[in-house]
Amino acid sequence: MPFRPDPVERRARALADLRLGVPVVLGDGPGALVLAAEAVRPERLAALRAMGGAPVLAVTGRRAVTLRARAYDEDIARVVLPQDADAAWVRAVADPAGDLDTPMKGPLKTLREGSADTHRAAIALVKAARLLPAALVLPLDDAAGFARTHELTRLDLPLPPAITPAYAPVAAARLPMEAAEKGRLHVFRPGDGGEEHYAVEVGRPARDGAPLVRLHSACFTGDVLGSLKCDCGPQLHAALDQMGAAGEGVLLYLNQEGRGIGLANKMRAYSLQDQGFDTVEANHRLGFEDDERDFRIGAEILKRLGFSRIRLLTNNPNKIARMEEAGIAVEARVPLKVGEGLHNHHYLATKAAKSGHLL
Numbered sequence: 549m550p551f552r553p554d555p556v557e558r559r560a561r562a563l564a565d566l567r568l569g570v571p572v573v574l575g576d577g578p579g580a581l582v583l584a585a586e587a588v589r590p591e592r593l594a595a596l597r598a599m600g601g602a603p604v605l606a607v608t609g610r611r612a613v614t615l616r617a618r619a620y621d622e623d624i625a626r627v628v629l630p631q632d633a634d635a636a637w638v639r640a641v642a643d644p645a646g647d648l649d650t651p652m653k654g655p656l657k658t659l660r661e662g663s664a665d666t667h668r669a670a671i672a673l674v675k676a677a678r679l680l681p682a683a684l685v686l687p688l689d690d691a692a693g694f695a696r697t698h699e700l701t702r703l704d705l706p707l708p709p710a711i712t713p714a715y716a717p718v719a720a721a722r723l724p725m726e727a728a729e730k731g732r733l734h735v736f737r738p739g740d741g742g743e744e745h746y747a748v749e750v751g752r753p754a755r756d757g758a759p760l761v762r763l764h765s766a767c768f769t770g771d772v773l774g775s776l777k778c779d780c781g782p783q784l785h786a787a788l789d790q791m792g793a794a795g796e797g798v799l800l801y802l803n804q805e806g807r808g809i810g811l812a813n814k815m816r817a818y819s820l821q822d823q824g825f826d827t828v829e830a831n832h833r834l835g836f837e838d839d840e841r842d843f844r845i846g847a848e849i850l851k852r853l854g855f856s857r858i859r860l861l862t863n864n865p866n867k868i869a870r871m872e873e874a875g876i877a878v879e880a881r882v883p884l885k886v887g888e889g890l891h892n893h894h895y896l897a898t899k900a901a902k903s904g905h906l907l
């Protein structure tokens with residue numbers, strides 16, 4: 549039916565619902581009701597409880613380590629919701645902000661029997677919604693009927709694998725910059741309702757050549773505010789300077805703030821770093837992996853622009869591997885070492901020690 553939203557469109561709606569604190573239904577017959585832990589409001593939690601059943605709070609295996617909860621499913625722990633658990637309790641389990649003030653939220657009881665597939669799907673959705681990776685999950689016997697009655701967005705299980713959507717060029721215009729007068733900014737929009745990303749083309753690199761390329765991940769704090777905690781601002785400007793001097797190049801500005809966890813979660817990570825955790829530990833305590841970015845987006849946009857070979861400005865071998873995997877030949881790595889100082893020395897050393905960055 550032409551007017552009916554397709555599964556990709558329904559997923560985009562589901563992400564918006566989860567951010568609003570509106571539940572989403574997963575599955576058709578037997579399925580589950582899912583609420584993002586971060587956005588749950590007391591009335592909705594009360595309604596969920598009133599349904600009876602056995603609600604659980606799904607968290608990642610990473611978060612479970614900090615909570616000292618057993619993750620029987622390795623990457624997922626299904627925490628049984630205690631009788632007296634309120635919205636504040638749910639948030640406290642999900643959010644490490646108060647871990648040091650209220651270290652004991654438990655002991656937390658976790659489920660061992662049954663499948664965690666639905667819970668894994670719920671976590672994937674709240675992560676995609678850039679929320680804390682924790683979700684309330686209540687089993688339903690008639691998922692489709694429940695969604696209809698309550699006008700909730702429903703997605704079929706299993707969720708389709710996370711594919712990189714097609715990126716359509718939306719608009720492009722000349723953009724003279726300090727670093728490169730012959731600049732052109734292209735905006736790309738994905739077909740799945742996700743973030744737009746940008747390509748800054750300097751000069752007019754031949755499509756069959758191997759231009760200098762930078763895959764830059766958004767860093768509001770570094771790029772815009774000149775934060776000294778990372779090296780992003782200096783890297784951004786040095787990359788544009790090099791392209792300006794060479795007369796050509798392509799800088800992809802990918803809106804994957806905070807290595808893909810979003811600015812709010814990055815600030816949560818910064819506040820954990822103020823408590824003494826390093827950049828990788830902070831991500832783990834929040835329940836995330838070290839790096840949640842999808843570099844296939846960069847490869848898609850390069851292909852869309854007509855490139856298949858590049859020289860990549862980076863110190864991150866993972867970016868090279870991901871480009872090659874996605875069909876972009878990286879003919880050379882060009883190091884980009886700028887902006888190291890007193891405040892980011894430890895951060896850069898951690899990336900070298902734990903994330904394989906080249907010194």
Ligand SMILES: Nc1nc2c(ncn2[C@@H]2O[C@H](COP(=O)(O)OP(=O)(O)OP(=O)(O)O)[C@@H](O)[C@H]2O)c(=O)[nH]1
Binds near residue numbers: 804818827864
């Ligand atoms: N989660 C998290 N993200 C951070 C932190 N500091 C910086 N970032 C983010 O890290 C990303 C840095 O991106 P890049 O400089 O492109 O990536 P990189 O992996 O360092 O690789 P190269 O710079 O190419 O060597 C940006 O999205 C920043 O917002 C942090 O402490 N925690």
Ligand SMILES: [Zn+2]
Binds near residue numbers: 779781
């Ligand atoms: Zn940064």
